[in-house]
Amino acid sequence: MKAGWKEGQLGDLCEMYQPKTITKNEMSPDGAYPVFGANGIMGRYHAFNHDTPQLLIGCRGACGTVHITEAKSWVTGNSMVVRPRGQNLSLEFMKYFFLGPAKIENTITGAAQPQITQGSLRPITVPLPPLEEQHQIVAVLDEAFEGLARARAHAEANLRDARELFDVSLTAQFSHPGPEWISASLGSLCDRITVGHVGPMATRYVDSGVPFLRSQNIRPFRIDLRDVKYIDAGFMAELGKSELRPGDVAIVRTGYPGTCAVIPDDLPLANCADLVIARTGPKLSPHFLAMVLNSSFGKAHVAHVSVGAAQQHFNVGSAKAAVFSIPPLRMQEEMVEKADEIREQTSSIALTYDKKIVDLEALRQSLLQKTFAGALT
Secondary structure: OOOOOEEEEHHHHEEEEOOOOOOHHHOOOOOOEEEEEOOEEEEEEOOOOEOOOOEEEEOEOOOOOEEEOOOOEEEOOOEEEEEEOOOOOOHHHHHHHHHOOOOHHHHEEOOOOOEEOHHHHOOOEEEEOOHHHHHHHHHHHHHHHHHHHHHHHHHHHHHHHHHHHHHHHHHHHHHOOOOOOEEEEHHHHEEEEEEOEOOOOOOOOEOOOEEEEOHHHEEOOEEOOOOOEEEOHHHHHHOHHHOEOOOOEEEEOEOOOOOEEEOOOOOOOEEEEOEEEEEEOOOOOHHHHHHHHOOHHHHHHHHHHOEOOOOOEOOHHHHHHOEEEEOOHHHHHHHHHHHHHHHHHHHHHHHHHHHHHHHHHHHHHHHHHHHHOOOOO
């Protein structure tokens, strides 16, 4: 520890408590005071229960979040108020400590309902520079974090642009069909459209066997086998209707309807639950169909024909009735090839900015670690 710094346990340095919770029904949009929950401001209220800024740690729901309230506010019981007992601790200094080396995530208890308690917070060892040095540290970190936030926002904007570039190029093509294009229902363009297995599955999974795909395994243009489930050969034999073959298009029905991927050759045997399965005919390339459905143009079309008020479903009937404009097969294959090139380029750009965002977060944490090791001032 840096010379001149002291340390103490959080339970000795601060009082901690959870205030009275109010329900959303008690809040009012025209209330004079903000209501702070675990995720920050969650509404307005006509009264306040704190008249000075308070340091909050989310202790139920969004565990581990850190906020400083406005001067007059209502703090709910989903947050733990951490209030210094004396005048030798800056709230802003403590906020940065909790965002960095305090490792709040290690204080979370409870599996079914995660929470942070006073008991788990009290033993945390807090570094104590002189108050003037705390203010200097906060000023340096404020400036540094503002710069990191600008850099992250710039990287995220570029990442969005890279991802949108591919979609814009697809939508432009589908929105202006050429003279050789024809309009036809998906049902007439496919040899088979059916639905994956619908029914209870909890007791049918096995440790290894035939991959059994669900909605979470279907990503735009690819199959994600992380967290994939398996069924045995006997159950596979019972589920002939929902068998997946290479070249089939597996389409999400619920949640993100229309999101789809073509089953690849290296997945020769698979089955699925609650997916629409389209086996295309001689006039339609499965990769072209995936290209259409994964575009904003296709997603809007799917939403238009989906059913359900609270949650939309793209069912077999909707899929068969959906009408799309398609070019001749030769042109489809050319468009798929060009789209693959663009997707590869934009994916490379996206990976660059993804890494930049990860690196910025690593820099942020490194800066916090150095700060509380005494290396900043």
